[in-house]
Amino acid sequence: MMTYIVFILSVIFVVSFVGFSSKPSPIYGGLVLIVSGAVGCGIVLSFGGSFLGLMVFLIYLGGMLVVFGYTTAMATEQYPEVWVSNKAVLGAFIVGLLSELLTACYILKGDDVEVEVVLKFNGAGDWVIYDTGDSGFFSEEAMGIAALYSYGTWLVIVTGWSLLIGVLVIMEVTRGN
């Protein structure tokens, strides 16, 4: 079962995506998005990307979703809709859940299933990373991100400038009038 752990995590990822795409009240959608962010971090960690998993938790969940949370608390209604209180939401959730379960059962049923959409996909338990050589004592992915400041100086300048302009635009938008 441990060889399929990444596939199981991706199934839980899709199920939580169905949970907020069927659009209950936004506060419950935010809760389910937090769960899907945590499961996505688990998928990244299974492939050995520890720094990028930490980025998901810190920046995405801890920064962006907290802002979404209190904005939702500001603009919410008195009786928020759960998944079972509205037939449209429940129907969308069940349809999404069924399609994902069908896909997962088809993939897990045989050992050599092959799906061809644009590319050929096969191997549900294929979670081992193809290893080309040894990478020494450092983590490749952390070194690649550290290269943002040496090879990617222009990227840093562009992203910093766009963040500054974004702040100024938001201040102008919320000034009103």
Add this chain to the structure above:
Amino acid sequence: MSMVYINIFLAFTLSFMGLLIYRSHLMSSLLCLEGMMLSLFIMMTVTILVNHFTLASMAPIVLLVFAACEAALGLSLLVMVSNTYGTDYVQNLNLLQC
């Protein structure tokens, strides 16, 4: 290629559908936009980690920066709509009367 990509692509398609088919709240569409950004981040990160594409590891971080910009802008627009109309219902956005 691994079957994990099918699930992540399915997650992206589901939240894309959720963005296009809106119900009452503008906020749920913004949440679906955030879901799209999350699935793109996961797909990009998994591809980079599997193929040992070391120098491209800065691309998910840059994607996260721009997703944060766009989320903040969307939220500020939602706050202005909510200040004007009291709620963030999509049916309030009806100034264009053709």
